[in-house]
Amino acid sequence: MTHKEIFKAALNHKNVGKVPVDFGATPVSGLHISCVDALRKYYGLEKRPVKLHEPYQMLGYIEDDLAEVMGIGVSGVMNRVNLFGLENANWKEFTLENGLEVLVPGGFEITVDANGMSYLYPEGDLTAPPSGCMPKGGYYFDAIVRQPPIDEDQLNVEDNLEEFTLASTVDMAHQIAELKRIEASGRGSVASFGGMGLGDIALVPATQLKYPKGIRDVEEWYISLVARQDYVREIFERQTEIALANLKTYYEAVGDMADVVFVCGTDLGTQTSTFCSKDVFRSMYMPYYKKMNDWIHQNTNWKTFKHSCGAIADFIPLFIEAGFDILNPVQCSCLGMEPEKIKKDFGSDIVFWGGGIDTQYLLPFGKPEAVREQVLSRLEVFSKDGGYVFNAIHNVQYGTPIENIVAMIEAVKEYNR
Secondary structure: OOHHHHHHHHHOOOOOOOOOEOOOOOOOOOEEHHHHHHHHHHOOOOOOOEEEEEOOOOEEOOOHHHHHHHOOOEEEOOOOEOOOOOEOOOOEEEEOOOOOEEEEOOOOOEEEOOOOOEEEOHHHOOOOOOOEEEOOOOOOOEEOOOOOOOOHHHOOHHHHHOOOOOOOHHHHHHHHHHHHHHHHHOOEEEEOOOOOOOOOOOOOOOOOOOOOOOOOOHHHHHHHHHHOHHHHHHHHHHHHHHHHHHHHHHHHHHHHHOOEEEEEOOOOEOOOOEOOOHHHHHHHHHHHHHHHHHHHHHHOOOEEEEEOOOOOHHHHHHHHHOOOOEEEOOOOOOOOOOHHHHHHHHOOOOEEEOOOOOOOOHHHHOOHHHHHHHHHHHHHHHOOOOOEEEOOOOOEOOOOOHHHHHHHHHHHHHHHO
16 A cells, blocks of 8 residues: 555544554654754765754754655645745755754844844844744744733734735645645645634744734733633634635645645643633634534545644544544643543544654653554554554654654554564
8 A cells, every 4th residue: 555545544544554654744743853864864864954944843854765764654735934934945054053954944044142042033034023032052942922012992803813814826836836746755645724723822922923913922812711702702703714715715726635634733731631621612712613624524525633732631522523533642641641541432533643652751761662662552552443643742852862763663664564
């Protein structure tokens, strides 16, 4: 079977004796750029700098030669513009603080202050306030909150919609080209048409905007879910209107070339609980998610992808009711997220994408043999009756030993043999 056939079978809850593998298809299932570079060196691939396609999480782009060695069966559309508003084009060389030589988008410009703090700017405009910062010795850019003073009497929904726009012809051409590239590789595909992440906390600070307005502070946003519910609902209503228009436009352009569409990365869980109650989810989120998912299922063959970290076992039935086909990253180390339990309770109704290895403790700090054992154990649980795509729990982080990453990859190969 081809990679795509194995992937499609998994999405349709069919067990064909092999599981599809994802690394890098989404912004929540990738590897830190240093890990991508280390893998290229380990497998003896052509020496060349890795592309830093998402500076926010410092994710490295996985080229086809590495994808083949890793056994990757699904690829994602690289965003035309990243979370700092930089077009992923006109790549240029850049050396990270640790000496690693990488490629960055042409608009990537930083300044460094007297304390060694590096600042990144929206659209690469050094005349605008910086929207991201990385401390000396750090490995990621954190969003800088640029919350203007809030006047309750002057709050305008339009201010929180500035970044959600109708798809342009340039955007559509990019999606078509990327999906054709993935199709030629023989892998399954994940597209991200943008605009559907309702309240995604990574997007709230609007790091791509030079002068964001509205509610842009993370804490203030969570307060708004209780104190300004009408305001938030109106944002979600308008955002959903834009998303539905874009879905129609994109489907007319790409048809069923896409296998999966990334709907949202809105996190709803902590290590031990959830950010909101089930009642709040039902009233604030579900009506809008359902509109999007219903349109997709009624008009396309796409499967819909929902990301949420944390202890969200109680929310899984709500995700299913809202029409989501896929759940990621399946954070098994959280309260109530035991693999055997959630697979038994929900495995026939939703595809689990992730959960293959603990990335907080075992993968970065354990031994290769322990990594292999957990990967094989998780594969046995999650692959039963299909409905599983292998990935680590969220992105593989800086400092993860290359021998552990390789142990994870080789364990999946062992299982698939």
